[in-house]
Amino acid sequence: NAGVTQTPKFQVLKTGQSMTLQCAQDMNHNSMYWYRQDPGMGLRLIYYSASEGTTDKGEVPNGYNVSRLNKREFSLRLESAAPSQTSVYFCASKYRYSRHPTGELFFGEGSRLTVL
Amino acid sequence: ELKVEQNPLFLSMQEGKNYTIYCNYSTTSDRLYWYRQDPGKSLESLFVLLSNGAVKQEGRLMASLDTKARLSTLHITAAVHDLSATYFCAVDDSGFNKFYFGSGTKLNVKP
Numbered sequence: 173n174a175g176v177t178q179t180p181k182f183q184v185l186k187t188g189q190s191m192t193l194q195c196a197q198d199m200n201h202n203s204m205y206w207y208r209q210d211p212g213m214g215l216r217l218i219y220y221s222a223s224e225g226t227t228d229k230g231e232v233p234n235g236y237n238v239s240r241l242n243k244r245e246f247s248l249r250l251e252s253a254a255p256s257q258t259s260v261y262f263c264a265s266k267y268r269y270s271r272h273p274t275g276e277l278f279f280g281e282g283s284r285l286t287v288l
Numbered sequence: 289e290l291k292v293e294q295n296p297l298f299l300s301m302q303e304g305k306n307y308t309i310y311c312n313y314s315t316t317s318d319r320l321y322w323y324r325q326d327p328g329k330s331l332e333s334l335f336v337l338l339s340n341g342a343v344k345q346e347g348r349l350m351a352s353l354d355t356k357a358r359l360s361t362l363h364i365t366a367a368v369h370d371l372s373a374t375y376f377c378a379v380d381d382s383g384f385n386k387f388y389f390g391s392g393t394k395l396n397v398k399p
Contacts, residue, residue, distance in 0.1 A: 214391040222385040
């Protein structure tokens with residue numbers, strides 16, 4: 173059971189380049205999330221998808237787009253990367269509240285992105 | 289927007305000592321989560337607190353939740369070096385299916 177899988181694990185981009193971070197979960201979770209982690213700032217929510225077919229903005233959505241491709245997959249796209257987007261990106265998933273009482277998040281291993 | 293504040297942000301302590309990490313949040317919620325993160329690694333779930341007065345314990349760590357005070361604590365008893373990590377609390381804004389995280393407490397337990 174792989175849990176939450178993110179690719180790539182490491183990426184270096186030049187300013188203005190685009191890329192997509194991929195995330196897949198095999199736990200039959202309904203909700204999926206993208207966070208970024210920067211030193212001293214905890215995790216900040218970029219976008220989330222409460223269920224297949226829906227996406228919503230989080231705290232820091234500017235410069236990003238997302239696609240909930242199906243129930244398993246949730247991708248994060250940087251259209252024109254900027255140095256301020258250098259960060260560690262985490263994908264996470266969980267059951268919706270109504271399906272599972274604990275509702276805890278399960279995280280992928282992270283994707284370390286550097287924008288030069 | 290829900291705010292989650294942890295303190296302290298950094299904690300250096302000797303093995304064998306006790307200490308408490310505090311997590312305050314700004315809006316009504318009856319669900320709070322504690323996670324552990326080792327350097328360069330992902331986040332691992334430690335505790336899930338689902339109601340007012342909930343208390344969970346695992347080894348030297350004990351977490352509690354006071355929803356009326358909007359406060360959770362993570363108490364460390366007789367710290368050991370293996371507990372060195374960053375600890376995050378997170379609140380589930382249930383109505384909007386969002387999770388909000390504190391800034392984390394970096395714990396260093398010195399032998």
